[in-house]
Amino acid sequence: MKYTQRKKAILLLADGTVFEGKSIGIDGTSFGEICYNTGMTGYQEIFTDPSYFGQLMLATNAHIGNYGVNNNEVESDSIKIAGLVCKNFSFNYSRYGADGSLENYFEKEKVLAISDIDTRAVVRYIRDKGAMNAVISTETDLKVLKEKLKSIPNMKGLELASKVSTKESYFYGEANAPYKISALDIGIKKNILKNLVSRGCYIKVFPYNASFEEMNAFQPDGFFLSNGPGDPEPLKEAQELAKEIIKRDIPLFGICLGHQVIALANGISTYKMHNGHRGINHPVKNIITGKGEVTSQNHGFVVKREEVENHKDFEVTHIHLNDETLAGMKMKNKNCFSVQYHPEASPGPHDSSYLFDQFIENIKESKK
Structure with missing residues (x-):
């Protein structure tokens, strides 16, 4: 032009x-x-x-x-x-x-x-x-x-996962891989799938409204709840799915929207931020290790940190250092953890890719 x-x-x-x-x-x-x-x-x-x-x-x-x-x-x-x-x-x-x-x-x-x-x-x-x-x-x-x-609706209360989710289930990876993962697509990124495959996973990706029964029929070693757009509050089916997975203590990992869905499934609130976090230079502190991570982030909603801190079944694992919002959490007595940022970042940073290794370790322990 x-x-x-x-x-x-x-x-x-x-x-x-x-x-x-x-x-x-x-x-x-x-x-x-x-x-x-x-x-x-x-x-x-x-x-x-x-x-x-x-x-x-x-x-x-x-x-x-x-x-x-x-x-x-x-x-x-x-x-x-x-x-x-x-x-x-x-x-x-x-x-x-x-x-x-x-x-x-x-x-x-x-x-x-x-x-x-x-x-x-x-x-x-x-x-x-x-x-x-x-x-x-x-x-x-x-x-x-x-x-x-x-006439354009506000993002708060807006369900958008159904607009980007796959219409039909599909497989990703090698069928003879050592681990099987059922992944809920509420806006999944390809590089998440690539990270899981590189760690020995064969994945079946399901539409946003898939039931626990459908996803469990794959006989997975673990479940994954993906990132995605919009407000997590309207995703009632995904919240019910998370409840069922947690009830059975099957390894569960959630990223971004999936992280928020896990929180809501346990009665923990989310809220729309004044301005979200979007970029590849966001500082996060891992509370467990004390180490800092430079992270890729993309979210306009966040889980209420004080409710996680006061919840008997959860503990905070990661904090965003700019505004001290919640960046990660895990359940104390269940095989479930999640983060508010993108460990699969492509291009980087790759400071947080260890979270995929952690998911695989949880699966290994669960299989013993």
């Missing part, structure tokens, strides 16, 4: 604040909750992460698209963000092994993207005002856009 051909585009926030920029690819309008990610790299993994479904992604890194795209660096089968907002979009890319440009990638997937936005100003604004719905558009009639924006 010629720079001079680019249309005017706008970012309109729910409170009426407007930021002006330029369109990148297709024309149109896209709605979602505006959020920002502080990662300096890994934009393709971010865009294809199912946890971002229904959200407009604002990239804080100044340059997006400069290394193109690679077909092996996706976390799902398509772009999952509702749209992209960035400062400088690179129409030219330079990278050995790239399969194409980010511009063509967005056009092929029919996802709206806009650039030349003052992203520093937007981040400072929503950091102070809190997460809110927004619209990006090449349509510049503010009155029309404001009316449409009013």
Whole structure:
């Protein structure tokens, strides 16, 4: 695309604040909750992460698209963000092994993207005002856009796992692997599956509403509850599933949305954050070992730390060092643990990949 051909585009926030920029690819309008990610790299993994479904992604890194795209660096089968907002979009890319440009990638997937936005100003604004719905558009009639924006539901109370979950169960890995895992897909990332397979797991992945009976029929050595988008509160079927797994003391590991589901299944509350944690530079302290971890995070909801601390069956294992929110927990007398961040981070950091090893060790102990 010629720079001079680019249309005017706008970012309109729910409170009426407007930021002006330029369109990148297709024309149109896209709605979602505006959020920002502080990662300096890994934009393709971010865009294809199912946890971002229904959200407009604002990239804080100044340059997006400069290394193109690679077909092996996706976390799902398509772009999952509702749209992209960035400062400088690179129409030219330079990278050995790239399969194409980010511009063509967005056009092929029919996802709206806009650039030349003052992203520093937007981040400072929503950091102070809190997460809110927004619209990006090449349509510049503010009155029309404001009316449409009013009808977009708030993320609180919104069930989105069903929008990104697999429709049918499928297998991942080698059938003769030493461990069998039943995984609930409420927005699962491919690199989670790769991490489990690399540790000797054969996985059967189930839809978001699968029952314990369905998943247990695979005769798994352990269960996994995945990451995913939206509010965990409406996921009643997943909460019932977690209850059944815990009741039978089968090894259980949950990440992000799965972590929140485990909490709710045990009567522990979750809440929507003023601004979520999204980036690959979030500091976490492992309370058990005393070690610090640099982590990849992506969540707008969190489990209430004080309720975990006061729960007779749980203990806190990890704390986010920026705001002291809960980052991990485990059950005292059951084979169950979970974290609020991404140990499978790709690209890194890889400080937390030991959590997959911990899951395998729990399975080994359970099998004895």
